[in-house]
Amino acid sequence: MGPQDGVDIVVRAADVIVNTWGRTDIAFTLMGSGDCYADLVAERDRLGLQDHVDLPGRVPDETVMAVLSTAEVGLSPDPLNPLNDLSTMNKTMEYMAFGIPVVAFDLRETKVSAQDAARYVEPGDVEAYARAIVELVDDPDTRADMGRRGRERVEQQLAWDHQRAGYLAVFDELAGRAGAPGSSQPIASGSGSAPPPNLARTEA
Numbered sequence: 001m002g003p004q005d006g007v008d009i010v011v012r013a014a015d016v017i018v019n020t021w022g023r024t025d026i027a028f029t030l031m032g033s034g035d036c037y038a039d040l041v042a043e044r045d046r047l048g049l050q051d052h053v054d055l056p057g058r059v060p061d062e063t064v065m066a067v068l069s070t071a072e073v074g075l076s077p078d079p080l081n082p083l084n085d086l087s088t089m090n091k092t093m094e095y096m097a098f099g100i101p102v103v104a105f106d107l108r109e110t111k112v113s114a115q116d117a118a119r120y121v122e123p124g125d126v127e128a129y130a131r132a133i134v135e136l137v138d139d140p141d142t143r144a145d146m147g148r149r150g151r152e153r154v155e156q157q158l159a160w161d162h163q164r165a166g167y168l169a170v171f172d173e174l175a176g177r178a179g180a181p182g183s184s185q186p187i188a189s190g191s192g193s194a195p196p197p198n199l200a201r202t203e204a
Contacts, residue, residue, distance in 0.1 A: 001034035004084065006077035006105075010039060013077075015047045024052065026137055027116035028075075029067050033058040044198045072143060073136050076104035080123035088113050093158065096150030100142050103132045113158070117150030140167075 001007045007030055028051065030040070037057065044053045056063075068074075074095030078084045085108045092114055095102050102118035104110045110164045111120065119136060120130045138144050 001030075001036045002033050003036060003038060004078070004081065005034070005036070007036065007040055008043065008077045009034075009077040009079065009126055009129060010075055011043050011049070011053060012126045014044075014049055014053050016048060016127055016130040017134060018052050021134070023134060026052070026134070028053045029071070030055050031057075031059050031064060031067065052132070057182065060068065066164065068100065071098075071100055072135055073100065074098075074100040074102045075133070076102055076118070077129065078105065078107065079185070080105060080107060085109065092118070093154070096158075097154045099135055099147035099151040101146035103136065104130060104200060105129070116154060117146050117153060119146075140166065 010028060010030060014026075014028050017026055037055070043051065044055060074091065076089050076095070078087075078089055088109055089104075092102055092104065092110060096114060097119050102114055104114065104120055105116045105123040106120040107123070110118065111138050119132045121132050124202045135144075
């Protein structure tokens with residue numbers, strides 16, 4: 001959770017949703033740690049959102065998967081800047097893989113990645129971001145459709161089986177192995193640590 005991740009925007013959107021609009025049925029889980037973590041906890045507490053915004057810190061993968069399996073909306077609040085505008089966000093891909101609709105700011109690469117699996121908001125507009133969250137929470141049919149589209153996009157276009165040839169070709173070219181025998185053969189891949197997701201869900 002660094003300044004480039006925009007998690008503070010989620011806390012501010014939660015303030016609008018809970019304290020201004022009175023929607024106490026929506027809970028937020030913001031998993032992860034980082035340079036801004038202590039400030040985010042302090043801001044949540046200052047706004048009186050302790051019962052609505054959970055900031056558990058860094059959690060194991062099993063917890064991330066359990067939360068993703070019950071979340072109704074995935075939040076990608078990355079603000080507009082030159083890096084974010086051209087970056088694919090891991091959390092956005094994770095939401096899509098789990099069939100969760102996304103709320104994101106209108107960033108160039110995010111739109112390329114998520115397409116119609118996300119609801120896009122004008123960058124920096126906290127109230128519009130909050131409104132998009134509430135609209136999706138209140139519309140299960142749209143959530144299901146967007147989630148299905150995201151999952152299908154991962155399965156049919158974005159999964160490693162579809163992307164590996166292009167990635168391996170780039171590495172082969174950089175290493176001077178373009179066109180080498182076997183250069184496009186599959187390789188085993190591993191994943192490093194990724195920025196954890198931010199989620200909204202309704203409470204029963």
